[in-house]
Amino acid sequence: MLRSVANHVLTALLAVGLTASGCSSGGVRQEPELAPTRGSLSSAVELDHRRLPSARSEALITYGSANARDEPITVTGTVSVPAAPPPPRGWPVISWAHGTTGTADACAPSADRPGGPAHSYVGLVDQVLDRWVAAGYAVVQTDYEGLGTPGEHPYLNGVSEANTVVDIVRAARRANPGIGADWFAMGHSQGGQAALFAAAERVRSEVPLRAAVAIAPGGFQVDRTAEFFRARAGTPEVTAALPFLSPLLLGAVAADPGIAADELVADEIRPLLEVGRTGCQDDVREAAARMRPQRVFRDDAELGPLTAYLRSQDPSRLALGVPTLVLQGTDDALVGKPGTDQLVGMLCRRSAQVSYRVYDGAEHRQVLAESLPDAERFVDAVRAGRPPAGTCT
Template sequence: MRTFNTRAAALAAAAATAVAVLSPAPAAADVPPGQRGRVVDAKALAGTAALPSASANRLVSYTSQGVNGRRITVSGTVSLPQGAPPRGGWPVISWAHGTTGTADVCAPSASVPGGPVDDYVSITSAYLDRWVARGYAVVQTDYEGLGTEGGHPYMNGESAANTVVDLVHAARRLDHRIGRDWFAVGHSQGGQAALATAAARQRTGQLNLKGAVAAAPGGYDLHLTVDYIRQQLPGAQYALAFLPTLITGAEAADPSIVPEELLTDEAIATLLKAGRTECTARHREIALTFPLDKVFRPGADLAPLTAYLRSQDPVDFDLRVPTQVVQGTADVLVSKATTDLLVDALRDGGEIDYKVYQGVDHRGVLDSSFEDSFTFVEKLRGDRHPGGTR
């Protein structure tokens, strides 16, 4: 997500009193389980998100449960392996993508060569193609509000976990050859989503969540973003690159957070506009030249924004299934120091396999970690570990 130094990570650890992100919505607001994971539409998929080694790639829309327990429609993709499925059906990789933005044009399923998120989706598709080539059905959610109605509640763990699991339900309804055993795998923003999925409460017995893989997971230090920018600390320019996504995502999760009340007129015209209409690569370009002292409106009450970001911190997750975390030492977006502290905290509440790759950066960790992650997942498939059911 951002470059924060070791001192900042230590501050994050000391300050991590996050409210548990996976607290269920009031029962009256919950979408009935039978309505979740229903296929709304399905058609052939083209573009960057289609996996070359798949026998079929489908663009789907399906029902899920969003923030505040409301029923939502989500878009995503389903890619099937070649050949006949094994007994019990193909195992599933449910992929949670990294930060692309909150505007509808940033939905990975809509990515095309040269498009606004192609620089990222082309890399993740190459990674996921290795899974489908080895016999895994691969499903990829766009998350709530990316390419579909409503805003995208960026880094909201509960919403992300719901969309990750409900796409597996939808895929099994779409093709009966897809099995019950599945794994949550994600990168960056999606690393937090994979951890949230691994910690989420059980919902049904129709699926068997065997484990999770989180690559360079974000979220641990989000609540430091505001202070980093205001105090112009080292790494503040990286933090600013994510502010358009953070603030529009917080607004989507909690409408009482109004970006126009927090940002200067200059920031509204530049940063906020970009957050609502453009994707992460463009946000990075803008952040390089935007003055840090012109971001927040003088006297603005930033406490609700900071509190929301803190509430999505994965530090207090109690993981219900074995989880692998992979991290590169040359990552300047999610630092190894930050991930070290997150893993130490997660080990108190779950089974963690932590792999570190020397000289590997934020996106490079996907290719570098594939064989270790494949071995980790294959072992869990072979074990009679009960996993979790959702």
């Protein structure tokens, strides 16, 4: 709560030009902004704790980006730099896009601490990202639009996610001159979708993206959500999928206020939305586990606008402009391998630069660690000018 209030205050100060420029004695670097522009740096505060133990230093930054309508927004994220001095061209960069943590401000990864509401996931991811820092990469992690900053979080909005993934690299280079221009988009689950949107030709930057890695990417056929819940009401499949209904609906409302989530769902589902508005994904999962709804959507619900919006966020329609590696576990119950197989096939129709690796027995979170060696080899090959031949060729 205090963090959210602080961000609101910061944004208000920026709006009237009252922030100080330069570096303060407290280690805060700020640039005056009347309105945040994409990649602008509003503030950088060195943290007194490190989530990634191998980092020499970590900073919480506030920077400018754009939502899906190209309107200016303020976003937070973290910048972690290696212990070794930067090479002549600067540290290469991993811009990490996180998986589902929730839609409330408390779910922002930059606010994570041991015992925090999203720590079961964020703490696991940090173990993997620490390996990249130890290998000499700067790691930047966006919180996405609306997580810890004014406005709501448009969960699974690919353009908004990709904008924040791109723009944090630009802002981080302003915060630390040791950060180079050689950067890679990488993400898991929700963030896998974000990495694919960042790799699309429509999302560009003055610092060109070298390649992307999408781990168990979400969003494929998400427009079938209503059909799925209506056809399987009262089944174990609905119970397993129910925790993701809340972020999907709340995210759709954030992107399109014309979608009224509370009017679409059955009365017994509305408490789940309330949990999602204030809690994180573990809280939603616990609430969903106590439910046995016989229906999810109202019988008279007009689901056309929701379905159309969700269809627009399906990554299978993208044309990827850079080499892209997709990584998937066979035992993933949340992002199933059959769906990712189809997604890769559809991406291959528009780009021959897609590579695909599958990990036997890996579940949704296990694939993060199991796929790391292949991700490292892929990034190393691209940096050396030897991008691997895609699966499509």
